Amino acid sequence: GSSDPGGKDTAGPSGGTTTVKVGVVPVLDVAPVYLGEKQGFYADRGLELELVPAQGGAAIVPGVISGQFQFGFSNTTSLLVARSKNVPVKAVANGAASTGEDGADFAAITVGKGSPLTSAKQLEGKKAAVNTLNNVCDTSIRESVRKDGGDPSKVEFVEMPFDRMPAALDGGQVDAACTPEPALATVKAAGGKEIASNFHDVSPDLTVAMYFTSQQFAGKNPDLVKKFREATAESLKYADSHPEEVRQILTTYTKIPATLLEKLTLPRYPAEPDRASIERLAELGERDGLFEKAPNLDELLP
Amino acid sequence: MGVPPARRTSGMWGKALLRLVFALALPAVLVALWWAASAGSTNVYWPPLRTVFGVFPDVWTGERLRGDVLPSVLRLAAGYTAAAVAGVALGTVIGSWRRVRALCEPVLEFLRAVPPPVLVPVIMLFAGIGDTMKIAVIASGCVWPVLLNTVEGVRAVDPVLAETARSYGITGVARLRDVVLRSASPQIFAGLRQALSIGIILMVISEMFAAGNGLGFTIVQFQRGFAIPDMWTGILLLGLLGFLLSVLFGLAERRVLGWYHGLRASGRRSP
Amino acid sequence: MLDVQGLHKVYEGSGRRTEAVRDLTFSVAAGELVCLVGPSGCGKTTLLKCVGGLLAPTAGEVRLAGRPVDGPPPGMAFVFQEYGRSLFPWMRVGQNVELPLKQKRLSRQRRRALVADALESVGLADAAGAYPWQLSGGMQQRVAIARALAYEPEVLLMDEPFAAVDAQTRAELEDLVRRLWRERGITILFVTHDIDEAVYLGERVLVLSASPTVVREQLKVDLPDQRDQLHTRVNPRFAELRTRVYEQVQAAKRGR
Amino acid sequence: MLDVQGLHKVYEGSGRRTEAVRDLTFSVAAGELVCLVGPSGCGKTTLLKCVGGLLAPTAGEVRLAGRPVDGPPPGMAFVFQEYGRSLFPWMRVGQNVELPLKQKRLSRQRRRALVADALESVGLADAAGAYPWQLSGGMQQRVAIARALAYEPEVLLMDEPFAAVDAQTRAELEDLVRRLWRERGITILFVTHDIDEAVYLGERVLVLSASPTVVREQLKVDLPDQRDQLHTRVNPRFAELRTRVYEQVQAAKRGR
Amino acid sequence: MRGSDAALGAAGCAVFVLLGEAVPRLGLVDEDHFPPACRIAGALGRELSDTAFWSALGDTLTGWALGLAIAVSAGVVAGVVISVVPYLREVTASTIEFLRPIPSVALIPLAVLLYGTELRSVLLLVGYAAFWQVLIQVLYGVRDVDPVAEETARSYGLGGWARVRHVLWPTALPYVMTGVRLAAAVALILAVTAELVIGAPGLGARIAVAQTSQAVPEMYALIVVTGVLGLLINVGTRAVERRALAWHQSVRGEVAV
Numbered sequence A: 001g002s003s004d005p006g007g008k009d010t011a012g013p014s015g016g017t018t019t020v021k022v023g024v025v026p027v028l029d030v031a032p033v034y035l036g037e038k039q040g041f042y043a044d045r046g047l048e049l050e051l052v053p054a055q056g057g058a059a060i061v062p063g064v065i066s067g068q069f070q071f072g073f074s075n076t077t078s079l080l081v082a083r084s085k086n087v088p089v090k091a092v093a094n095g096a097a098s099t100g101e102d103g104a105d106f107a108a109i110t111v112g113k114g115s116p117l118t119s120a121k122q123l124e125g126k127k128a129a130v131n132t133l134n135n136v137c138d139t140s141i142r143e144s145v146r147k148d149g150g151d152p153s154k155v156e157f158v159e160m161p162f163d164r165m166p167a168a169l170d171g172g173q174v175d176a177a178c179t180p181e182p183a184l185a186t187v188k189a190a191g192g193k194e195i196a197s198n199f200h201d202v203s204p205d206l207t208v209a210m211y212f213t214s215q216q217f218a219g220k221n222p223d224l225v226k227k228f229r230e231a232t233a234e235s236l237k238y239a240d241s242h243p244e245e246v247r248q249i250l251t252t253y254t255k256i257p258a259t260l261l262e263k264l265t266l267p268r269y270p271a272e273p274d275r276a277s278i279e280r281l282a283e284l285g286e287r288d289g290l291f292e293k294a295p296n297l298d299e300l301l302p
Numbered sequence B: 001m002g003v004p005p006a007r008r009t010s011g012m013w014g015k016a017l018l019r020l021v022f023a024l025a026l027p028a029v030l031v032a033l034w035w036a037a038s039a040g041s042t043n044v045y046w047p048p049l050r051t052v053f054g055v056f057p058d059v060w061t062g063e064r065l066r067g068d069v070l071p072s073v074l075r076l077a078a079g080y081t082a083a084a085v086a087g088v089a090l091g092t093v094i095g096s097w098r099r100v101r102a103l104c105e106p107v108l109e110f111l112r113a114v115p116p117p118v119l120v121p122v123i124m125l126f127a128g129i130g131d132t133m134k135i136a137v138i139a140s141g142c143v144w145p146v147l148l149n150t151v152e153g154v155r156a157v158d159p160v161l162a163e164t165a166r167s168y169g170i171t172g173v174a175r176l177r178d179v180v181l182r183s184a185s186p187q188i189f190a191g192l193r194q195a196l197s198i199g200i201i202l203m204v205i206s207e208m209f210a211a212g213n214g215l216g217f218t219i220v221q222f223q224r225g226f227a228i229p230d231m232w233t234g235i236l237l238l239g240l241l242g243f244l245l246s247v248l249f250g251l252a253e254r255r256v257l258g259w260y261h262g263l264r265a266s267g268r269r270s271p
Numbered sequence C, D: 001m002l003d004v005q006g007l008h009k010v011y012e013g014s015g016r017r018t019e020a021v022r023d024l025t026f027s028v029a030a031g032e033l034v035c036l037v038g039p040s041g042c043g044k045t046t047l048l049k050c051v052g053g054l055l056a057p058t059a060g061e062v063r064l065a066g067r068p069v070d071g072p073p074p075g076m077a078f079v080f081q082e083y084g085r086s087l088f089p090w091m092r093v094g095q096n097v098e099l100p101l102k103q104k105r106l107s108r109q110r111r112r113a114l115v116a117d118a119l120e121s122v123g124l125a126d127a128a129g130a131y132p133w134q135l136s137g138g139m140q141q142r143v144a145i146a147r148a149l150a151y152e153p154e155v156l157l158m159d160e161p162f163a164a165v166d167a168q169t170r171a172e173l174e175d176l177v178r179r180l181w182r183e184r185g186i187t188i189l190f191v192t193h194d195i196d197e198a199v200y201l202g203e204r205v206l207v208l209s210a211s212p213t214v215v216r217e218q219l220k221v222d223l224p225d226q227r228d229q230l231h232t233r234v235n236p237r238f239a240e241l242r243t244r245v246y247e248q249v250q251a252a253k254r255g256r
Numbered sequence E: 001m002r003g004s005d006a007a008l009g010a011a012g013c014a015v016f017v018l019l020g021e022a023v024p025r026l027g028l029v030d031e032d033h034f035p036p037a038c039r040i041a042g043a044l045g046r047e048l049s050d051t052a053f054w055s056a057l058g059d060t061l062t063g064w065a066l067g068l069a070i071a072v073s074a075g076v077v078a079g080v081v082i083s084v085v086p087y088l089r090e091v092t093a094s095t096i097e098f099l100r101p102i103p104s105v106a107l108i109p110l111a112v113l114l115y116g117t118e119l120r121s122v123l124l125l126v127g128y129a130a131f132w133q134v135l136i137q138v139l140y141g142v143r144d145v146d147p148v149a150e151e152t153a154r155s156y157g158l159g160g161w162a163r164v165r166h167v168l169w170p171t172a173l174p175y176v177m178t179g180v181r182l183a184a185a186v187a188l189i190l191a192v193t194a195e196l197v198i199g200a201p202g203l204g205a206r207i208a209v210a211q212t213s214q215a216v217p218e219m220y221a222l223i224v225v226t227g228v229l230g231l232l233i234n235v236g237t238r239a240v241e242r243r244a245l246a247w248h249q250s251v252r253g254e255v256a257v
């Protein structure tokens, strides 16, 4: 294998269209690319998408860096952390954003059925589950606690995959959890409650995740990147205005049970990342020690 | 007419020195190769070995050693011991009775094939998210090589030895302790050695879930935090830990299997 | 004491079927010393294992002291033809001899004495600390004998126990066995290929036919009870008996 | 042909040091049949293994046809005292006998013939398809002998090869060995505990002392070359020789 | 006899399934998180009728079989060479012990870096993990050669290769069979894990999707599939063993009597 990020072997033009591999996490956030592909937004620009579902950054970032994927999907904080360690990632398009409605976001701090906890402040001295430590979940929960007048350093964080959180809440192994959809709907269906909208608390327009590529690839293939960005922006716009189709497309690449599907709160899919919210996230990250020095956003953002 | 004692001791030192050279030669060559191959690397995931060595002392001293390595090693010890005991006990039962084996084997084979990363959540349901869970995960992976090797070792007891024991009324615990387990011990040790490295691997996997400290936890954090050289130091440390444990294991093995090594060596041309 | 009735044994497996023993009927009185001879492969070991409860007969029955044998009876010792493989390689010689005694719940002191005694009597007093695989073939065989003797059995089954020792040692061991037998009143079933040995040792010699095996002849050895290597072997009756047995074995071998 | 010079062998390991052979010097002419007798544990097997290049002596030298032995010389066959363990349990009897022949690159046809012949001559023609562990002790030993014979060796080392067979078979095998030796002019070193056998078979009998071992006596067997079980054994010279050897063995054993 | 074994095995499985039904039904764990066996069976039925499932199964099996084949052949060859060549064992011991405990999961970034989510990436991880299982078993197995058998072979002038083939290999075979059984499961585990984490197509990727989608019964159904695969693989290796080791005490001892 070569570390040449040109992606020649897979991204070579074939009859006018170029195949690009995109590493994605099979969750709600990436519905727009699936939808956009179906709608032909990418094909219109001569792009053929090959969407490769992976579990997370551990697989996607090295894949993009080495050119095995041309683009990848990642949450914003991870990209900030990567950037701060001089990993040459470059955001190219927006991913998903907070709904901007407190109490009706697509992710929330939840507690199990019958829990006495009702507000973020009460998390002091309690255990909260996050999918990865030192990432957007704990940063945002800390912010929620802070905003509620509590001391975030007193919250204990435990790492576990989102899908285990409903079980952990029920079993009393953790007191609260950072649950995006569909874990959120699962918790609610089991009688759990939302006690705060942690993403919203960071910024109502929080850009939670973005699509990115490697700096090298972006430098060598500005055209391709531009096409991808445009197509993605169009897809995002389309998705934002056609929530039913989003729900529909979810059934093609996820196995979300039909009973949950209707209850899901969808994220917003703005066409462009919200720089202010990302700056806020970087500030919080620096404060929580995710990185020593806030990364240069100009290098990261498109 | 023996070798004079002075020469014998110097021979002993010579042997120890030779063993040291044997142990270090190949690693030295490999490290040199790695060093040379990675020297000019700019790839973040493939840092120059020099950088890795450079950060090693900073990463793995003081607090980390006590706060991360020690708990991991303790969990490993607990899980490994549990697996060894369970594997040998269960293996002896299954190996001794064909019908028990026929009854249990399908279910065991089923469980054996379930990947730990998907098994961990299930174990979490029953064992919570604390150390119990991690120990259970380690044990659940280590047990297989011990179990399989014990079963096969027990099945292969020399029929003449088995008959000897039977004819002298050596049954029950004595038969188990003095005949069956001893006879199977070379194979059991093969399993125990396998389990050792699997234990380390599962220690890492178990700490990828719901952990707050530990060697595996730290490595995963480094990986997620893109502290790639630090991550490599963690991998090196895992290797070192494996090597260290295998040296200890070798000492134990030499004690327990002394008879076996002597027996097998008795056919070699020069003793 | 020991009753073998219509014993029949067929080995089956790995694509082979061997009728090792066709029909054996004989009995051994309590405290008797019976020698078994017969052509190689005729089923002596098979018979001994059936008597010792180590092998289930295909048909027929073995009774010991009136009770049918369906497992090794207590108070029985077995010296295997495969002496080397019947010693536990992970135990030193002393431990090998001691192990069955532990099972008998003897005191440590008594065990020590018995082990030392038995090893002494087979001429291996100074090999107690060696592993079996550090010994020569003959020494291993003597360890196996020592183990059986130390056990102080009531019934002793020996399968060519002196095959690997030199003539002189063999003579000594023969006398040892006879002495123990006379002193303790043990019942002994002794398989041997050495016809002189069979006649010298036994009260009775059983000659087996070639496989599929039946009892070809039972010979009472009417030599005086007190035997010794020098006089007994030159006794004309001894010569007669040994010639008789030899003829029978020869006939048995040809007779297949 | 074979020269053993000041052979010395010490076993060390697992907390024991045994001086098995102290100082052995003797030689065997090409085409000679020499029998070795000596007390159990005196180092006969050790000696044989040194001669066969399987064991490195602690001191001294073994030369075969002028060349020092430092590994098994080609054209040599060995019948081990532990016959049972020297047969490969994963091969059937026929394959066990055939394996060394394959190594000699004989044609398939020739191998077949040799295997069938050898098995026939030890009386195991119909056991070719059995696994060794399906055979009786004596049968296993005969397979080991058949393997050595089929190999058509120039030098044949046999370590108590007839210990587990009955008297009649033993006599037949003795005659077989003598016949092959005479026909093929093989050099044979033959370890036995049976003194009659040593005298009957050998051109010369070497009596070893007890361990630590030296050569105690070398006895030329001046019996006629043409021997047979009936006449040779009643030859008065035979009786003289065997008494002589017996005395030596007895003395050797006491002499420790 | 073979039939009664199968019946016993089926009985064991039945008890296991009943346990899987009873534990959630009795409320020992929450049904939502550990669905009873019948619901898993339902999900399994849906999976089995989905063509995508079958192609995923095919992908997983391809990765498994190739990875296992590589690991077994490399492990056997390396093990034999290391044991046969003088001093090689001493020289390589420390390196082997160093490399063995390095978890494949830690190598995932490296694998992705080299091969992306292609099959080769899965093969690297599968091969790396399964190789050690075979190697260690071979090393221990080779050591088990009976000295008398070895001497016999040498005395008859069997050369190096013939000794490996006729003495060393049959002796080590029981160990190797255990090694292959261990490796087969590890290879399956790693194939699924690699797919799960790096998203190479296969059962693992489907499990990942089921997990992130909160489709609990589907996830368990897929886990059951991997377990059943392991079971079938074992049936296969046992059958091979019965033929290849017919001479060995472990097999013949259970045939007789």
Ligand SMILES: Nc1ncnc2c1ncn2[C@@H]1O[C@H](COP(=O)(O)OP(=O)(O)OP(=O)(O)O)[C@@H](O)[C@H]1O
Pocket: C011, C012, C018, C019, C020, C038, C039, C040, C041, C042, C043, C044, C045, C046, C047, C081, C211, D133, D134, D135, D136, D137, D138, D139, D164, D165, D166
């Ligand atoms: N485990 C076995 N499986 C199959 N056949 C066997 C087995 N053991 C013995 N036999 C067969 O049974 C017959 C009798 O064997 P046995 O060992 O009883 O003979 P034996 O009289 O002790 O002979 P020997 O004097 O040579 O020791 C032989 O033909 C042998 O091939």
Ligand SMILES: Nc1ncnc2c1ncn2[C@@H]1O[C@H](COP(=O)(O)OP(=O)(O)OP(=O)(O)O)[C@@H](O)[C@H]1O
Pocket: B266, C133, C134, C135, C136, C137, C138, C139, C164, C165, C166, D011, D012, D018, D019, D020, D038, D039, D040, D041, D042, D043, D044, D045, D046, D047, D081, D211
């Ligand atoms: N592998 C070994 N390790 C240590 N000591 C050994 C080993 N093999 C033999 N010996 C010792 O060497 C001495 C001679 O043994 P050897 O086997 O040569 O005797 P032998 O003459 O063949 O006896 P036998 O007639 O009983 O077979 C014995 O005292 C024995 O204990």
Ligand SMILES: [Mg+2]
Pocket: C044, C045, C046, C081, C159, D136, D137, D138
């Ligand atoms: Mg027998």
Ligand SMILES: [Mg+2]
Pocket: C136, C137, C138, D044, D045, D046, D081, D159
């Ligand atoms: Mg010997």
